[in-house]
Each structure stands twice: as structure tokens, then as C-alpha cells.
Amino acid sequence: MSLKENINMVKEELNSEEKFFEKAVMTEKFVKKYKNIMIASVVAIVLVVGANIAYNINEEGKVSAANAVLLKLQSDPSDAAALSELKKLSPNLHDVWLYSQAIANSDIELLKGLKSSDAMIITDLAKYELAQDAASLEEYASKQNAIYRDLALVKSAVMLLNENKADKARAVLSKVSAESSLNELVSVLKHYGVN
Numbered sequence: 001m002s003l004k005e006n007i008n009m010v011k012e013e014l015n016s017e018e019k020f021f022e023k024a025v026m027t028e029k030f031v032k033k034y035k036n037i038m039i040a041s042v043v044a045i046v047l048v049v050g051a052n053i054a055y056n057i058n059e060e061g062k063v064s065a066a067n068a069v070l071l072k073l074q075s076d077p078s079d080a081a082a083l084s085e086l087k088k089l090s091p092n093l094h095d096v097w098l099y100s101q102a103i104a105n106s107d108i109e110l111l112k113g114l115k116s117s118d119a120m121i122i123t124d125l126a127k128y129e130l131a132q133d134a135a136s137l138e139e140y141a142s143k144q145n146a147i148y149r150d151l152a153l154v155k156s157a158v159m160l161l162n163e164n165k166a167d168k169a170r171a172v173l174s175k176v177s178a179e180s181s182l183n184e185l186v187s188v189l190k191h192y193g194v195n
Contacts, residue, residue: 066090073097092119099125121147128152134159138172150180157189 031038066089072082087094095117102110114126128148131137137156141149153176160169169189176186 062089066093070097077101092122095119095122102126103129124148134163134172141175150176150182154182154185154189161189 066086069082069086069089070093073079073086076082083094083097086097095114096119098110099114099117099122101107102114108130111126111129114122115130117123117126124143124145124147127140127143128146128151131140131152134156137152137159140146141152141156143149146152153172157169157172160166160172173186173190176182180186
């Protein structure tokens with residue numbers, strides 16, 4: 001190697017070291033400038049993750065406790081303390097339990113109380129169970145997202161047929177959804193009962 005090449009190589013090495021030190025100084029300034037923000041961000045992330053873990057553990061504990069209380073209620077349905085504890089742990093599960101007991105015992109008053117439940121499904125099911133005549137079944141079926149909409153319409157049509165109101169029954173049956181699993185029954189009713 002010639003002297004000139006050696007000098008150029010040394011210059012390049014010094015330039016690269018100079019650039020390295022320049023970047024190190026810039027990084028150091030950046031870290032000093034934003035040190036508190038970076039520390040706060042790391043602490044916030046750790047707190048959020050920790051709070052999320054604690055919340056999930058707490059929820060799992062509630063679910064386990066609610067399931068244990070439900071098992072206790074299944075063995076002794078008259079246990080008022082367990083029922084109260086279930087309401088505190090899981091209000092929706094409490095309402096499901098009350099609904100199952102109301103259906104099993106044909107308790108109309110309990111069903112009336114469940115019409116205002118926070119569990120939307122229980123509210124809907126209670127309203128269906130309380131609909132006892134053709135008009136109330138049609139009213140139930142007219143509500144958007146009624147779970148037993150088509151079944152309520154068929155039941156209403158059958159009641160109307162029993163009252164010899166074939167035209168009204170035909171109108172009710174025409175409201176049954178085309179995708180309903182009750183379409184075969186609707187066809188039979190239209191063919192034999194409504195004509």
C-alpha cells in the first residue's frame with residue numbers, strides 16, 4: 001500500500017469514528033431530553049398491564065364463585081342466602097336462575113318481574129312466556145329481534161284458527177320469515193287450516 005492509500009484509509013476511519021461519536025452524542029441528548037417521558041411511558045405500560053391482569057383474575061374469581069353458588073342453588077333451590085349472593089356476584093346469571101325457576105314452577109308473578117331484567121334475552125323470553133293470547137303474541141312478534149318471533153306468530157295463528165278467524169290467521173302466517181324452520185308447519189296450516 002502506498003502512503004496516500006494509508007492516509008485515505010486513516011481519514012475514512014477517523015470520519016467513521018467521528019460519525020459514531022456524533023450519533024452517540026445525539027442519542028445521549030435525546031435520552032436526556034425525553035428521559036422522563038420514556039420512564040413515564042414504561043411505568044404507564046406496566047401499570048396498565050398489571051391492572052388488566054388483576055382485573056382478569058378478579059373476574060375469573062367472580063365467575064368461579066358464581067358457578068359455585070349456582071351449583072349450591074341447584075341442590076337447594078330455596079336457599080335465599082345463595083340466591084342473594086348470586087345476585088351480587090352475577091346479576092345476569094341470577095336472572096337466568098329466576099327465569100328457569102319461574103318456568104319450572106309456572107310462576108307468572110316472577111315472570112312479570114323478569115320483564116324488566118337487565119339481561120336482554122331474559123326480558124325477551126319472559127315477555128314471550130307471558131303472552132297468552134293471539135293479540136299479545138302478535139305484539140311480541142312485532143318487536144325487533146324477538147327471539148321466538150316466528151313461533152309466536154304460528155302460535156297466534158293456531159289460536160286464531162281455534163276461534164274460526166281463518167282470514168286473520170292467514171295474515172299472521174304470512175308474516176313468518178321465509179328462512180324459518182317453521183315454514184313446513186306454516187305450509188301445512190295454510191293448506192289444511194286456513195283455506
